[in-house]
Amino acid sequence: MDESATRLLQRIVRRTPTEKLKATLEKWDRLTAAQRRSVDFTEPKWALIEKLVDACKENEFKMKHITELEMILVIENPNQGMWYTFQLVDPEDDAQSVDLLQFQEQFKSHLRELKRNVSVKIKKHTDQAVWIRIAWGDSFSRPNHLKPTYVVHQLQSPYIFVSSLTSKLKPLLLQALTFSTRHLAIKDANLSGRKLTAIRDLLMKEYQQVFPTKYPSPLAENNQTLSNLNIEREHAEASANRHRMAGEAFGDGTLPELQFAVYKMETKFKDPTNVAMTERDEPFRCVVKFSSTNLLESLRHCAASGLASTPVTPLLSSIPLKGRNYFVITDNAPGAASRAQQPQI
C-alpha cells in the first residue's frame, strides 16, 4: 500500500461518523473476519485509523481497494456535496440498446483518449444507476485520488448528475459521456442542489403530483364536517381554491428538497416615474435568488397562504414543471406593451 492510498484511507476514516463506518466496512467485505473483530469502534479516531491502515497493509491493498471503500460511502450517502445536472439530447438510433458493459468500455476508452493518467472506476448500484468515480491526473502527474469527480447516470435516461467537476475538465467528461451513451449532444439542465435523490426525483417526476381538474374531488367536503358549527370561515372557498392551485403547481405530499432557485433578469427597467432608467437601451441586469431548506415546500406554502398570488406565476411553477432551478429571464417581445415575461433558457 503506497503513500497516497494510505492518505486517502486516513481521510475517509476521519470524515465518516463511526456508526456509519462500521456498516460500510462490513459492506466493503475486504477485511478478514478476524481483522474486523479486532477493530474496536469505541476507540478514538486516530487509534482507529492506525489499526485500519495496519490491517490494509497486511492485506496488501492497492489504491483500487481503497477507492472502492470510498465509492461505497458516497453511494450510501448521496446527499452530500453539490450536484449538477446535464441532459443528453439527440440520441442516435442505437442509444436505446447501450448496455452497461458497452458503456463501461466505451466511456473508459473515450476518456483515456482525451486525457492521460485518468483513473476511472464504475459501479452499478442496485437502483439501476451507474456510479462513476473519476480521479484526474495530467500528463506528468498521477491521478489525484483526493479530489475525485462523481458521475451518476441511469442508462437509457437522458439525465446525468455530476458532482465536484472543475470547469477545465467539464468539456472532456461531457464529450466522453455523450459518445459512450450514443448521443450527439449534451446540455446543461440548469438544475443543481445538495441532495442527489431530490434532484433525481424532481427530474423523473417521482413525487406526488396533482393534475388540474375543473371539478374538485368528491372527498373535499369531508374535511369540514369536524369543525364547530359556531365557527364560520368567510373565505373558505377562496382558501380552498388557493390550496388547490398551489397543489396543482407544486404537487401534494412531500416534495423533493431543493435548496435554491436563481433567476437572472435581463429585462428592461420599467418604471414610468424613472425616465433615466427606463430609456436605457441596455437591459437592467439583476439576480434574484430564493433559498430555503426546502424551497418547493416554502413556495407551496406561500401560494396556499396567499403570500404569493394565485394562480402561481409560471416563473415559480416552472421549477417543478421544467425541472430546473436556474433561469435567465429576457423580455418577451421587445417594445411590446404586455409585461408578461417568459422564462427562457
Next chain:
Amino acid sequence: MSLLKPFSKLPGLNTANILLVENQEQLQHMLADVLVKETPLTVTVRLAKSLPLPVDESRPRIDLVVFIINLTSELSFQSAEDSLKYLDPGYFLGKVCFMVTNARHASVPTERLDALRRLAASLHCPLLFAEDQTPEGVIGAAERLLTILKVSAGVVPMTTALYLSNLTRCTLPPDIDQPSFD
C-alpha cells in the same frame, strides 16, 4: 363586497358574533376554538383573512371586529390597514379592537409598533397584546376578547360598547416622537 354595518340587523337572543380578521390565519383558529366553548352565551365566530367579506345575506349582525396583527410581518399590518376602510364608521364606536402578537420579537422594528399605536389611537380602538405560542396565552387572549365581546353584544347590564371604549381605547404616550434613550 360592501361596507360591514353594525346596526343593520337585529341581534339574536343570547348570542354574540365576533369576526376575527387575520392575514396569516393561524391565531384566529386557536382563538375560535376557545371562544366557542363559552357556555351561558352562544358565541359565533367568523374567520376572515381580510375585508371586504363576500356578500352573504344570512350573515348575522357582527358585534365585535378584531384585527389580529403579527408584528413581525409587514404584510399583516398592511392587510389590516387596508381592511379598515370596509368597516362602517359605526363600528369605531367601541366595536373594533386590535390584537397584536409577537410584539417582543427581536426582529420587530420599533416604528411598526409606533405606527400601530398611532392607528389605534386615531380610531379610538383598544390595542391588546397577546401571546400565541402557548395554550395559556391563547386562552388569556380569548378571555380578554370575550369580556369586550359581551359588552359590545349588549349582554352586560349598565354598560355599552361606547362607554367601555372610552376606558380601554389606546392612547398615545406624549413622548412617542422623542428619540428613545436606549
